[in-house]
Structure formats: structure tokens, C-alpha cells
Amino acid sequence: MKQWLYCALAVLLAVLIVPPLWASDMPFNMTKGVTNISGQVYDLHMIILYICCAIGVVVFGVMIYSMIYHRKSKGVTPANFHHSTKVEIIWTVVPFIILIGMAIPATKTLIAMEDPSNADLTIKITGSQWKWHYSYFNEDVEFFSVMSTPRAQIEGNAEKTATYLLEVDKPLVIPTNRKVRFLMTSDDVIHSWWVPAFAVKKDANPGFINEAWTRVDKPGIYRGQCAELCGKDHGFMPVVVKVLPEAEFDTWLAEQKQAALQAKKDAKASLSATLTMDELMAQGEQVYLATCAACHQPNGAGLPGVFPSLIGSPLIKGDINAHIDIVANGKAGTAMQAFAKQLSATDIAAVVTYERNAWGNNSGDIVQAIDVNNLGNAQPKAPPATTTGPDTVDKIETAAAEVVEIAESAIDSLTDSSPLQTTQASVDLTTLSHEQLMQEGEQVYLSSCAACHQINGAGLPGAFPSLIGSPIIIGPVNEHIEIVKNGKPATAMQGFATLLSPRQLAAVITYERNAWGNNSNDTVQAVDVNNHGQ
DSSP states (O other), X not given: OHHHHHHHHHHHHHHHHHHHHHGGGOTTXXXXXXXXXXXXXXXXXXXXXXXXHHHHHHHHHHHHHHHHXXXXXXXXXXXXXXXXXXXXXXXXXXXXXXXXXHHHHHHHHHHHHTOOOSOSEEEEEEEETTEEEEEETTTTEEEEEOBOOOHHHHTTSSOOOTTTTOOBSSOEEEETTSOEEEEEEESSSOEEEEEGGGTEEEEEOBTOOEEEEEOBOSOEEEEEEEXXXXXXXXXXXXXXXXXXXXXXXXXXXXXXXXXXXXXXXXXXXXXXXXXXHHHHHHHHXXXXXXXXXXXXXXXXXXXTTTBOOOSSOHHHHSOHHHHHHHXXXXXXXXXXXXXXXXXXXXXXXXXXXXXXXXXXXXXXOOXXXXXXXXXXXXXXXXXXXXXXXXXXXXXXXXHHHHHHHHHHHHHHHHXXXXXHHHTGGGSOXXXXXXXXXXXXXXXXXXXXXXXXXXXXXXXXXXXXXXOSSOHHHHSOHHHHHHHHHHOOTTSSOOOOTTTSOHHHHHHHHHHHHHSTTOOXXXXXXXXXXXXXXX
């Protein structure tokens, strides 16, 4: 019996001691990386592993020894005591010493990781769904980095490569033997820039700047990815860093500067080019599939409740300038990002033309690069220059008196009107038919409300109320306007007055009161929403 127990003890000790000795060669162990910091992180990891294994050997060794030499079959009588000052001191002091021994190297490593001072190169990294934007400070070089894995591999129609989902069209390029400082932020949601070989993993938060740094001594290509759940296509946001020897990096940087200057010249020249409908549609389709299809789908149908459909939508049927503006500058408060810095004026013109004529939209509209450029450069017209003669002085004095009168009238009106009234002239209060309101309301509902109340209005029991025959739907219209416009305190219902226009609010309220069998026949107009609460 004793021999079996001794054998078991020997096997246990071997299991605890041998793995740490071979850990550096194990495929599942942390890798050392290629930077000094990543080496320090690896060494810290191994120190903690050895300490944990030593503690395991001591604890399990004492347990096994006690079971062998203090078992009942040997006639040992268990001790009967309730307190030992010596034991309590030992099990307090020993763990304290162990923790201090672990904290000292950990603190040194953390301090080194958070010291981006004296950097040779600073790069701003901006995350957005789902790409990275790199900007080299003081170098006039910036570009977007987008995943380049072929769609056929993603859809399972082609064999996946070793770098599946870890490929980009333009990698970040940095030099060897130079300290590179990273400034990280985000355009939309929280992302996280992570390259394991550098031991760099830092969150990119909208409205904040986080810092990190690295110094790589070995040229090569190093891959990582966004390590934060940033949205539907989170897995399609890789990071690729190409490290070049210093001389090669300097050459690359000079080439990029020259390419940036040439791109500006080409963009200026393209403004005078006029493309045919077929040329714009062909180019627009390529731009759409590469840039827009991830959200709005290749067939333009969108994702109900998440991304709006582009088939017959108000945007497509509406003003062309508004369409160009939302593609170029995005839409605040939504996932629609700005593409003015990502696409050329020709690309934006092509994709807008494509969207307005694909999938049966057939608007016949054609947008040229000059249209995109003119919209972005639109400025208020300056008053004509005048000479400063006596008549001019009289005109200036008269104009000044008129300005004072207008200002006084404006101040008087402010005392008798609400903020909404002062901007009423700029608000779209067009009266729409019931059918137009229902069509627009459905689009607004799918993009703003369906995430909580569901596409069919049934809500989520216990979380979000159903809108089918609910008290708010069959109740007074003004109460419905109030809760959609201003929200409801102490609930998840937020106010949409600052997110949607009066016309959109009127449309979605009309839709909710008449969809899913509610059939109230109520029609709410933008003016009703605008006048509510005044």
C-alpha cells in the first residue's frame, strides 16, 4: 500500500514540476513576441507560472504526506485544537511575501508599457466600423486599412488561407530600431487595437485618446485584430503591421508623400471628367460591394432593425444633394460613417449614382465628381465689394440701423417663443399623405425602434413593451407624441427629439398607430409634433 502511495506522490510531483520546464516549447503557451516589452511580459508570465507551480507542490505535498502518515489505519489520533497564533501568523506572512514578490516585477513591466515618452515617430490610430485609419504626425501621410480577405473565402466558396481574416489592403508600416508612439481613438464605438507580437493591446474609445508604444528590432509582418466586440462584423477588422529596416522605411515614407501629392493632383483633374451612366454604374457597383455591402447587403435590402434598406427608400427618392451629403459626411447618432476621406469624389459620385439606379430604383439620376466637390465646397456668397464714397457711408449707416432693428425684434420674439419656434422656419413641416407617412414611418421604425420593440411590434416581454394594441397606441395622440419625442424617465425609452426630425417623428408615430393590426386611422403631421409642448 505504501509503495502505491509513494508512486502516486512521485507522479503528482512530476506532473507539477515538469510542465513549467518545458513551457517555452509548448504551442499553447504565451509567445515571447519581438519587442523588449513583449519579452518582459513573457518573463513575468513564466515567473508567475513557476510560483503557482511551487505553491501547488507545497500544498499538495503536505496534503499527501498528511494522508499517508496521519491516516487512521496507523492509529493516529487527530489533534483537537481551535486556535494557533503561530499558524495564523505563518499563513498571513507567507502569502504577503509571495504577493510582494509577484508585484515588484509586474509593476516594473506595467510602468515600462505605459511610458511613450521620447518617441521617434507618432501615429494616430482611429478605429471605425470596420477599418483602421492611420495618420503619421508631421508627415502628411494617412490612409485607411481594410480587410482584404476575398468574399469567396468568407462565404465558404474557396479554400481558406493561413492568413484568413488577417489580411488588409494597406498595412501599417513602421521602422525598426525606432520608438513608435500610438495615439488611439475611435469614430463610433469602442474598438481595441491588438498586436500580440508587440504586447500592445489598447482600447480606442470615441472622444478619448489612449497611448501605447512599441520598438521592434526584427523586420517582418505582424498580425493582430480588434479585440473588442465592436459590432456585427467585429471579426472582419484585422490589424497588419509591416516592419521595415530604417532605410527602407524612409524610402517608403518619401514615396507615400509623393503619392499623396499626386493623388491630390489626380483628384483635381478628375473634377473636369464627365463619365457616362454605364461607367458610373460599373465603378459604383465596385465601390458599393467593397464599402457599403457589409451593412446594406449586396442586394441593397439592409438588415431590418439595424441598417436601412436602400430599395425605394426616402433617401434614394429624395434630394440628390442630401444623398451625397450623407455618404460624404455620415449621419450623427447612427452607424453611418463619413466616407469623404476614404473615397475620392469620383468614387462617391459613382456609388451615389449606383444606389439611385440599382435594385429597381431606376431614378435616372447621374452624379459627377464635380457635383460632389461643389457640395463639399459650398460657401455662403460674399456681398459684392463697394467703394467707400459718401453714398456708401449712408448705405452702411442705414444697413446698421436695420440690423439693430432686426436684432431688437429677434430679442423681443425670444421672450415670447420657445427654442423650437425660433427655428421653425428651418424645420421641414411638409404635410404628407397617410400612405407617405406609413412608408417613411416604417423605415424610421426599422432603423430606430425595432431593436427594442422588434420588427413586428411585439416587444420583449419583461424588457420592452409590445406596441400591438398597447395603451400608448390606443390612447391620446399627444401622449404618444410626448413619449416618442421626450422619452420616459426611469425607463429605457429615450427621447428622439434631438435624433429625428418632426417629419420623421410624425411618420413613425403614424406608422405605430396603424401597423400590426392597430388600424387607428390616426394621421400625425410634422406640424403636430413641432407644436407639441409649445
